[in-house]
Amino acid sequence: MSEKGMNLTLKIWRQKNATSKGKIETYKVADISEHMSFLEMMDVLNEQLINEGQEPIAFDHDCREGICGMCSLHINGEAHGPDRGVTTCQLHMRMFNDGDTIYIEPFRAKAFPVIKDLIIDRxxxxxxxxxxxxxxxxxxxxxxxxxxxxxxxxxxxxxxxxxxxxxxxxxxxxxxxxxxxxxxxxxxxxxxxxxxxxxxxxxxxxxxxxxxxxxxxxxxxxxxxxxxxxxxxxxxxxxxxxxxxxxxxxxxxxx
Amino acid sequence: MSVLDSKIPEGPIKDKWTNHKNKINVVNPANKRLIDVIVVGTGLAGGAAAASLAEMGYAVKAFCFQDSPRRAHSIAAQGGINAAKNYQNDGDSVYRLFYDTVKGGDYRGREANVYRLAEVSANIIDQCVAQGVPFAREYGGLLDNRSFGGVLVSRTFYAKGQTGQQLLLGAYSAMNRQIGKGKIKMYNRHEMLDVVVVDGKARGIIARNLITGSIERHSAHAVVVASGGYGNVFFLSTNAMGSNATAAWKIHKKGAFFANPCYTQIHPTCIPRSGDYQSKLTLMSESLRNDGRIWVPKNMEDVEAIRSGKKKPIDLSEDERDYYLERRYPAFGNLVPRDVASRAAKERCDAGYGVNQTGEAVFLDFASAIQRYGKEAATVNHEPNATKERIIELGAEVIKNKYGNLFQMYEKIVDQNPYKTPMMIYPAVHYTMGGIWVDYNLMTTIPGCYAAGEANFSDHGANRLGASALMQGLADGYFVLPYTIGDYLADEIRTGPIPTDSPEFDAAEKDVRGIIDTLMNIKGTKSVDHFHKQLGKVMWDNVGMARNAQGLEEAQTKIRQIREEFWKDLRIPGEANELNTELEKAIRVADFLELGELFAKDALHRNESCGGHFREESVELDGEQKGEAKRDDDNFKYVAAWEWTGDPGESKLHKEDLEFKDIELKTRSYK
The missing domain is CATH 1.10.1060.10 (Alpha-helical ferredoxin)
Incomplete structure (x- = not known):
């Protein structure tokens, strides 16, 4: 088992609240383990943002074992990302490669308005x-x-x-x-x-x-x-x- | 005389509940409409209670912090739900379920409550089937059962490895019917931050709307807290990320006693942790112990060879493996109760036999079950000459039907195929038997304030048996609380609507705003997770699977230090009047930092080993039970109910003596 320690560029949808206009922001994370779950990678980014005094990215999640249905995310254009038969919380970073750019957006639908960042109203x-x-x-x-x-x-x-x-x-x-x-x-x-x-x-x-x-x-x-x-x-x-x-x-x- | 009155009804144990229900006050239907009940939490207990109370005619307001009541963490329960149906004709009965639960809880539960639980268990299955819950069935169309740890009968009903999901969706559907009728007003994405007590009675709550950040007042004639357990005090647990103790802790600080906080269940079969970034742990259902055999290598050389990858677990022959549960507990084998299985895993790993890099993992092996089922299937299929490969294929198919989703979950997390190589597992914090003290009616020491499900302490003693949490949650919500709450509310029919502009509501709202302002204005340097992880480490190292006086004293000191540091150096970006996930976490962790200290204090005071609470000072020194946990009934046969006095370290102990009239107190043996 080799530790890959990936460096990634993240393009993430930021939106202050339901009425404001959102946009994609760019972030970098380094030394991401392939054994991390996708949301643990997001935790790393958020810890980094908090330490820099910035607002962390708001995303929905709860059980982190693929059953509560709370997590969402459109990752590189796919709901719950590139793996099959899993929710975002079960997606692991071994599905990505060092140097990748990953686009992370909320689920998009008129009936699912954005509340903040990646959180939607279902x-x-x-x-x-x-x-x-x-x-x-x-x-x-x-x-x-x-x-x-x-x-x-x-x-x-x-x-x-x-x-x-x-x-x-x-x-x-x-x-x-x-x-x-x-x-x-x-x-x-x-x-x-x-x-x-x-x-x-x-x-x-x-x-x-x-x-x-x-x-x-x-x-x-x-x-x-x-x-x-x-x-x-x-x-x-x-x-x-x-x-x-x-x-x-x-x-x-x-x- | 204790200040605690458990209100256990008189009479023989088998008649207590029936007699109590017959004598209890009821509220007439026209009056129920005028009575408001708040239910906090929408898991099995809260969801079932909200639905049932609304069906009865009460005006219910239900609260959950998730975006939908369907997401409560009951949904993640996997293995099953117990019920004394005796469909298998293996000698099960209400008494046997009662007995198993009291014994499994190491004689630290309240007999009358446990008997009632066993008594209503059969109704739960009937109710759920009527709701359309798709339990597993046999080919004849009847319900299937499986076995769980700590019992010798097959009484567990299940829906693959998603039983909690199906039961919760059943309760959610019952809620939806009432929401559609306007009988339940649902408040999603709301978090209860205080209870309001007026003239000594619970009269409402203060809640924060998590989307707008606004602080709201909600009044009611009674408040039900069904907000789950406090396992996340350990940071890493199988609980959901949002699972928290805030509602329970807030009522504790307003007068509800907190019972047996040190009774925590460390579940033996969880996926081992992989790194410091780990955010939570994932359970592999106990039902797997029906078919999985737990082992570590017998020889240290093999341990090292497996760790370094020179050998694979399947390379080891039978006589090179130590099936330590089968060796130590021949009667129950791999199906010993959870506390026993967890300690045995720790014992092997502490002795150096852990099978992964961290040394904290044992194998859970399905090879023999695959063989056994494969041979059975070959016989049924008339394939007498089936090859070895064909038998494995057939056997794997059977295993897949039983546990498919669990195996898939394991493979996604660990990146290994558990059909081909044994799973690696290790104990993790899973459930808290302790909780808010309640009487037989599930009322706390605050009149009009109730606690149900994992949030209360009542039924599981010092250790919960598998598949009993779902049973208790639904029993409390569907069949106990809806009756007992009427006894209290019958006196409330003339009260009228509770105003929210009283001085008590003013004061409670001011307190909540004060806490939020203080947290936001610390403007320190460290994130909430930083402190939560520190707390979790102290809890796991000193208040985990094995505890001793020195470690517990040290834990109390350390937790106090972390708490002081938290209030000095916390950083929460953003504002309070908007969706702010860091603020949500901070409020929860502030409560965990107090609860953790009381937890350690309780563990220190209970100088005996019982169930999930293992004190290194209290072990059997000789005889057949040598090395096993030693209970001390002379000094500790009581419920420890703690009263808040302003500082968790100074909490006042009250004792409720436990009487065992129907089950003989004896040493628990699974040998």
């Missing part, structure tokens, strides 16, 4: 969930026994795969239309594959799609970029399933 995603991302069951302790309703393993597994969406927004950021179809379809699919979700399936898909449109996300034109960049490998199949659910619901909707 509450539009929450509002879509408020519109129907649930099964209407109260907490009681008196629901039926969990094993009273067997669910075919294949359905349960597919529902699980859809449910692993972390709500990071990479799909939106990667889509030329800034469409949120992959995100919305993941939740619609999870519930449409399970008997618990079937009762409200029609209202769910109609309401969630309506909210998605209201938030200003674009339409899906099946380019598939979302699936490629999704850190959790959420499949395009879910979009097909949602389209079919939506069509069914639209046709059979009672007036």
């Amino acid at each position: 509450t539009a995603f929450d509002r879509i969930q408020h519109a129907g991302g649930f099964v209407s069951v109260n907490t009681s302790g008196n629901t039926q026994d969990a094993n009273a309703l067997p669910i075919p393993k294949a359905d349960a597994d597919k529902a699980f795969d859809a449910a692993t969406c972390i709500g990071c927004g990479a799909c939106v950021a990667s889509c030329k239309n800034a469409s949120a179809m992959l995100y919305v379809s993941a939740k619609v699919s999870q519930f449409s594959l399970l008997p618990q979700g079937k009762v409200e399936a029609k209202d769910r898909v109609l309401n969630m799609v309506e909210q998605m449109d209201k938030e200003g996300f674009g339409n899906c034109t099946n380019t598939g970029a979302c699936e490629v960049e999704c850190p959790k490998g959420i499949s395009l199949e879910n979009i097909a399933r949602m389209n079919s659910e939506y069509l069914k619901a639209s046709i059979t909707k009672e007036a």
